[in-house]
Amino acid sequence: MSLFSRIVTLVAVAALAGCQTVPPGDAEAAVCPAVEVPDCPVCQIEECPAPRVLEKIVLRPAPPPPPPPPPATAGELDLPIIGVVEFVTVDPPGVRLEAVIDTAAEGSTLAVRNLRLLEKDGQRYVNYTLADPVTGGEHEIEALVRRRASTQHADGSTSRNHVVQMWLSLGESRTRVEVGLSERTDMPYPLVVGRNLLTDVAIVDVSRRHTLDNQPPP
Template sequence: MKAGLVISALVWLMLSGCAQVQPQGPTSQQAESPAVSGESPPVESVSPPDQVCPLPPPCTLAEPVECPPPKVIEKVVYKTPPPAKTGGELNLPIIGEVEDVMVEPPGMILEARIDTGAESSSMHAENIHMVERDGISYVRFTVLDPKTNKQVEMERKRQRTVRIKRQTGDFERRYVIKLWLSMGNIKEMVEVTLTDRSDFEFPLLIGRNLLTDTAIVDVSRKHTLK
């Protein structure tokens, strides 16, 4: 009985205490000031009004300005000296790597390659054969005249027969004759071998047997002799 009264009294005290305790809300000062924790109160973002940029002024075209012509203070003209016609201690004529050569007989002009590496001179000929007359050997052959485009038959005394080693390695027998060869003021009677030069660009080759102590060759020039 006493225990029941004690429990009832405790329950009544607890209920009366809860009724007296009221929830504490934020005071007016706390509502106006920020929290002690240092956090800033939320701020409402306000978007600025849309701004319209003004249009740029129209571009004006600049008028072209003509520059005055440059003033020539002094005009310098460099003149290239003409190529030398003679040279060396012997004052020999200077010829090019290609020259026109007069062949006598028969008096025709052939374009010739000037080659200081060749020991002798050679000329293109066709129908080459040897004939004998009064115990003397002659060589009969034909040469194409570039001016008339006709074959000219020639006959010259045979000086000797030589064996020439060709690029293929085999040997070729060639007849040697003498002809007058003229280039400008140069005129010499030299030995010339007869051969088939149809595979070469020039029908006549001038070697050292004509060039030695006669002319200086400038391979950068052509047709220097008139």
């Protein structure tokens, strides 16, 4: 190819590229035509909507299970367990009294008033008054004296009481026992139940009180 043909080819290539070719040694560099850059629209960023709460779940720790109820009976005879204080029905006259259960006392003691000793047909009787704590009334009772017995009290003192027989109902048990009559006014409970009623009838749990309250009185 001749020199002229080569020059023509280079000029054609430069024209196609859109550039101007300057001869060597010219101070101006090759200038490319400005290219218009189209504007790109800004894309809108869409945020995801907040999730809908269909059901709110709250986790709470489960309460501990309740302790098992204390046993109602115990022992080889499957006797009822009673507390240190129970209600006992005294008959006569059928009065329901709050009683302290004293396993250290051999006999039972009842607080009375206006105690008088009588004699009929050569036998000794007592006449006494028993107060009803529910109605506030008083019952006058006469009973045959079985004997006299010494009673030791919690404060260490002793007294000789007239002993009579009466029915005492403790829970579902109704027993005729000997009861000493006392005119002491410092007894915390009107009735003290001793071992003469408790033997083979009940087992005493001193940590409990009124275990028989849910049972109807006899």
